[in-house]
Amino acid sequence: MTTAKSDTISTRIGKTLAERIISGAIEAGSRLRQDHVAEEFGASHVPVREAFRLLESQGLVVSEPRRGVRVAGFTREEVREVAEMRASLEALALRNAFPHMTKTILDQAEEANRAGDRARDVYAWEEANRNFHRIILTPCGMPRLLKAIDDLQTASARFLFSGWRAEWEAPTDRDHRAILDALRTGQADLAASVLARHVQTVGRKGPK
Amino acid sequence: MTTAKSDTISTRIGKTLAERIISGAIEAGSRLRQDHVAEEFGASHVPVREAFRLLESQGLVVSEPRRGVRVAGFTREEVREVAEMRASLEALALRNAFPHMTKTILDQAEEANRAGDRARDVYAWEEANRNFHRIILTPCGMPRLLKAIDDLQTASARFLFSGWRAEWEAPTDRDHRAILDALRTGQADLAASVLARHVQTVGRKGPK
DNA sequence: TGTTTCAAAATTATAGATAATTTCAAGAAT
């Protein structure tokens, strides 16, 4: 989506590579060679290495000391792990966001939800879905928590795009509505528990 | 503690700097200048920059584009945030560790707890405390989760060492025993909720 | 045919050098 020129070369390289990994353009297990990447971006390998470190911190690549980095793979177990972490942290964020929730915010979330309904491919749907979650969680005002959730959502998107799920099915959107209803009627705990369960459904459908 | 020679120069630099930040040897807000650090370690700035990135991913420093990195500060709010994240994630880890819990593991935890009682300074106590948590959580077998918890524990240790709490008080150890008792009697949910509340007490006592 | 050895090629990690940006302090202007 927004490639955004985040000043430094290494972050630009990092973001571009992240997109490719998430979308599946670079497949799991493949090696990323710094010279090749550097040449492609018309840069030297120093910023490339830093980009690799960024990707490593997001869990998108794994780095072995003198053997370079390769795109992280993911097993059924890892998918479940990410889903459980998301469930736990998003529920926490939502409970903390609740006191700061306004009608305006809920309306924005509703609109994001509708955008999801209109989505014609999985990429558009994922963007709308992520927006929905971001909108209702951001008011918690906990930057570290939001960053952690964002990284986990990125990982989830990888699984989604990897084709493990051919359909991105309607039930999820129904969950969204249930969450909004709970928030509108002041039931914070209910909203949080629906959200927690909802997030875990992403990890449900198994691969292979 | 264990400086560990993790092969590459950048990780060694990173670990050393991390220890200094955690222990308070380098105070919050101070700038880290790459040339100076490089000179001290007899290296060039390339590995130093990579070390900075590692520290950034752990939340120990903040980096502004062309202005370098400085040691992350922490407000009352951030302390609370980290505590809540820990509570949430450690409870998750414990619930998942529960099915794999053995008597041997519980005995090791008991021993770590006793080591905490014997500790004569806050550093020794923190190490024992961290061991206790690590021992009971590791069996969950969720590497990403454990890494996230580890980073949060590091942040917690910073707050602890920063002198916000003059005493590291007994109540925490009583919580440890309550957790062990619950685990021994098969009450997983009780253990998890005691752990969650326990972790949050670290963030309770205010600064200033 | 399959395995081992060994040297060339590729690749990573670090160092040294350069360009670009920011910081900081001294002096000018209001």
Added chain:
DNA sequence: ATTCTTGAAATTATCTATAATTTTGAAACA
């Protein structure tokens, strides 16, 4: 006295070069 320039020093970010390590592939051997 305070705010605004301005330029030198410090610092960051990047590039080019070098050293060290790993990978690859072909030849020798069993």
